[in-house]
Amino acid sequence: MLAATACAAFATHADAADSALDARFRQMLLDDFRARGVAGMDRLDQDDVQKLCTDTRDRPRGAAVQALLKHQQELIRWPEDGRFLGDWRAGEKLAQEGRGMTWADRPGGPTGGSCYGCHRISPAEISFGTIGPSLLHLGRDRGSSPQMQRYVYGHIYNAKAYNLCSYMPRFGTSGALTEQQIKDLVALLLDTDSPVNRP
Amino acid sequence: MRRAFLHAVGIVLAVILAKPAGAGGDEDVQDTSAGIERYRQMLGEANPAELDEARGEQIWKTAAGPAQATLERCDLGLGPGVVKGAYAQLPRLFADTARVQDLESRLITCMMKLQGIAQADIVAKPFSTSTVRSDIEALVAYVTAQSRGMPMHVPLDEPQERQAYSLGERLFFYRAGPYDFSCASCHSQDGRRIRLQELPNLTTKAGARHAYTTWPAYRVSQGLFRSFQWRLNDCFRQQRFPEPVYGSDATIALTLFIAANANGAIYNGPGIKR
Amino acid sequence: MRIRASVRDGVTEAKVLMQHPMETGLRKDESGALVPAWFITEVTATHQERVVLRAQFGTSISANPYLAFHFHGGKPGDRIVVSWVDTKGDRRSDEATIA
Numbered sequence: 314m315l316a317a318t319a320c321a322a323f324a325t326h327a328d329a330a331d332s333a334l335d336a337r338f339r340q341m342l343l344d345d346f347r348a349r350g351v352a353g354m355d356r357l358d359q360d361d362v363q364k365l366c367t368d369t370r371d372r373p374r375g376a377a378v379q380a381l382l383k384h385q386q387e388l389i390r391w392p393e394d395g396r397f398l399g400d401w402r403a404g405e406k407l408a409q410e411g412r413g414m415t416w417a418d419r420p421g422g423p424t425g426g427s428c429y430g431c432h433r434i435s436p437a438e439i440s441f442g443t444i445g446p447s448l449l450h451l452g453r454d455r456g457s458s459p460q461m462q463r464y465v466y467g468h469i470y471n472a473k474a475y476n477l478c479s480y481m482p483r484f485g486t487s488g489a490l491t492e493q494q495i496k497d498l499v500a501l502l503l504d505t506d507s508p509v510n511r512p
Numbered sequence: 513m514r515r516a517f518l519h520a521v522g523i524v525l526a527v528i529l530a531k532p533a534g535a536g537g538d539e540d541v542q543d544t545s546a547g548i549e550r551y552r553q554m555l556g557e558a559n560p561a562e563l564d565e566a567r568g569e570q571i572w573k574t575a576a577g578p579a580q581a582t583l584e585r586c587d588l589g590l591g592p593g594v595v596k597g598a599y600a601q602l603p604r605l606f607a608d609t610a611r612v613q614d615l616e617s618r619l620i621t622c623m624m625k626l627q628g629i630a631q632a633d634i635v636a637k638p639f640s641t642s643t644v645r646s647d648i649e650a651l652v653a654y655v656t657a658q659s660r661g662m663p664m665h666v667p668l669d670e671p672q673e674r675q676a677y678s679l680g681e682r683l684f685f686y687r688a689g690p691y692d693f694s695c696a697s698c699h700s701q702d703g704r705r706i707r708l709q710e711l712p713n714l715t716t717k718a719g720a721r722h723a724y725t726t727w728p729a730y731r732v733s734q735g736l737f738r739s740f741q742w743r744l745n746d747c748f749r750q751q752r753f754p755e756p757v758y759g760s761d762a763t764i765a766l767t768l769f770i771a772a773n774a775n776g777a778i779y780n781g782p783g784i785k786r
Numbered sequence: 787m788r789i790r791a792s793v794r795d796g797v798t799e800a801k802v803l804m805q806h807p808m809e810t811g812l813r814k815d816e817s818g819a820l821v822p823a824w825f826i827t828e829v830t831a832t833h834q835e836r837v838v839l840r841a842q843f844g845t846s847i848s849a850n851p852y853l854a855f856h857f858h859g860g861k862p863g864d865r866i867v868v869s870w871v872d873t874k875g876d877r878r879s880d881e882a883t884i885a
């Protein structure tokens with residue numbers, strides 16, 4: 314009984330300390346950041362996915378995960394024409410382009426997926442990152458069926474619909490990339506003519 | 513300029529490695545990293561940061577501001593005017609400002625209190641451009657060089673210092689913005705890189721030690737000396753966050769989180785980076 | 787300029803770090819305007835007034851150039867002078883003694 318009370322007291326104290334730190338942290342964000350260019354202060358407001366992933370250090374568990382995955386899936390806007398393959402040459406340019414949406418980028422300026430920042434993609438490009446898996450030979454290895462095309466499209470549009478705390482940005486839901494641009498990236502990865510899949 | 517630099521590195525690597533080109537696996541990747549590291553070692557004694565160190569020392573000893581005073585009575589934590597070893601124990605709590613401060617905010621404090629310069633004037637343009645040099649960045653080069661060879665020992669004795677560490681840790685893991693990035697998105701795993709730039713795992717002692725002891729540094733691709741405040745600023749920019757206020761508590765908390773994780777490491781700066 | 791020189795087995799090694807923006811004239815600044823060319827064209831090094839190196843620098847040399855070179859002769863205490871001229875006609879000369 315005493316132990317339970319002591320535990321409860323400790324928990325309350327810890328909660329109080331935590332919520333004081335929470336308040337201090339939130340105030341710090343408001344005081345110590347400022348809007349610049351296209352980067353407004355609203356960007357520091359977290360949605361439910363960002364909040365859960367932050368709180369669980371990107372290792373979420375429990376029922377909340379399924380519900381959020383389902384919701385993220387619903388956010389994907391699939392192409393009305395039901396087609397997913399664009400132009401792989403345009404896709405390669407988009408994969409190389411790292412600009413867009415920073416405070417140094419002008420609105421309407423070039424925006425890309427910065428895909429090579431995290432992924433290996435085309436065999437000729439040796440300047441690739443390793444934060445995400447290699448996508449070399451993706452179409453060759455996993456096939457280019459309509460299902461695969463839909464999967465890749467959905468993944469680029471909203472990676473969180475497949476892996477809730479993925480490090481990959483949600484290029485479609487955030488508005489960073491248009492439908493056509495995502496189709497061009499799907500083509501880069503899955504088109505049999507793309508250098509990604511040529512022997 | 514950056515592309516030209518990478519192209520030049522490519523040529524150097526081609527000469528050093530003399531291997532047939534091809535779509536190899538991880539061995540190509542390892543060779544690239546090893547080649548770049550060798551290139552960095554070759555540059556070891558050619559670090560243009562030394563030029564900024566010399567300029568910083570001159571600024572430290574030159575009378576300036578309405579008070580026409582030098583910075584030679586500036587207290588960086590070891591007493592007025594003590595520069596040697598000062599960087600190795602920053603950030604820390606300062607009694608006169610009742611704030612936990614890093615080197616750059618402390619230099620601002622001294623420029624304001626000793627020289628009478630208005631804060632707004634100092635922070636208006638804190639980062640050098642190719643045409644305008646920042647005095648603060650030169651002072652950073654000078655002061656950090658005076659801690660070369662010394663072990664990092666950021667104190668966590670005061671409650672305010674420990675709170676700064678916790679706040680910095682929270683900011684490190686805070687996912688936000690249209691790209692959902694946190695510092696952890698890039699800096700919480702071993703052996704990762706963005707393009708060809710290796711990313712230290714700042715959540716581990718080993719990663720924090722290696723990273724923190726090589727900043728501030730001369731950035732070859734920019735031809736400029738860059739401070740840690742600059743590094744944080746440019747990280748937040750690429751994270752698609754709004755801009756952090758220069759020398760603010762948030763930037764100091766984040767710096768302290770990483771610096772304290774690096775405690776025990778020998779400070780090797782100023783460094784040289786791509 | 788930072789100049790360091792040391793001698794070993796009758797060969798002096800000199801290392802020079804020069805401060806200069808070395809603008810090629812092809813770079814654009816933040817506003818999109820071309821930054822005018824401004825670079826070192828000639829570097830001369832002397833040991834005890836004897837010319838030991840003459841170099842022609844150009845647009846392919848990076849900003850803040852670093853130059854390391856060797857020459858026969860030299861002993862601790864000897865004077866080394868390094869000078870440069872740039873496209874604006876500015877000159878700079880610094881000296882050091884061999885360690």
